[in-house]
Amino acid sequence: MKKNVKDLMSSKFVKVAEQDQISQVVVKIAKDKETMLACVLDEEGRLKGIITPKEVLRAVEIREFGTIRRPFFEGQEILRILSSKYAKDIMSPPVSVKPEDSVDKAIDIMLDKGFYEVPVVDKQGKIVGLINYFSIITSSMEYLRP
Template sequence: MPLPRISAAELMTENPRTVRVDDPIGEAVDVLQTTDFRHLPVVDEQGELVGMLSDRDLRALRLPYAEDAAVVDAALQKARVPVSTMMSSNVLSVGPDADVTELMELMLENKIGALPVVDGEGALLGIVSYVDIFRGILEEA
């Protein structure tokens, strides 16, 4: 069965929540914990995409229950470092006209769960996750 022709612009979450490269990593953790998001685009001062931060990137910060004050202090110190230290900077992105098939192929080939959608100048327009793709295909079926 052929897939419906759906573009990234039709599937994406527009104006997604973002963090900046100099935001403390603890702020990004708070965003991920208080939303349903698993991926946060990282932008510079001009709003251009410079990286991605995922829940997978933040696994190093998760600690089991710790009674040792030194362990707790180390975790708090890590929470203060900038997002730029933990983000993925080699980010695949797509334009708004990218087809759903292209999105799926990129996600599968690169083992990623979301793709930022950018304009010709690199400004972030939205983000497409695999859940967005599933939802879009089901709505077209």
């Protein structure tokens, strides 16, 4: 039986605003422990963009004389960088599926974009949850049981 995204999605997600400092975004993701994706929403709850760990890592790159340096162990410097940039500065364009889309479509997006999870939005573009690899793999386990 073909499953739709709504059958496997979680209604939990990390929401942030475009004006949130990246330091706030990192704290929200760290507190959640179930996702590594932050969904950037407008005032009406519509998905405006996404922030993956890749965007956060790129945000703390420092270019010096053509060399990239990542100051992870330089606490004050990384705090300064994370507090001086905002979600809108690093977010990627929104990529999403709808609840009625096939799970295959979600898998295609994950493979194509290198994502572990994809936001799920309704017809108005408002986020209603996430679908991730774990829920897809767990769901397929029912076919492996004797």
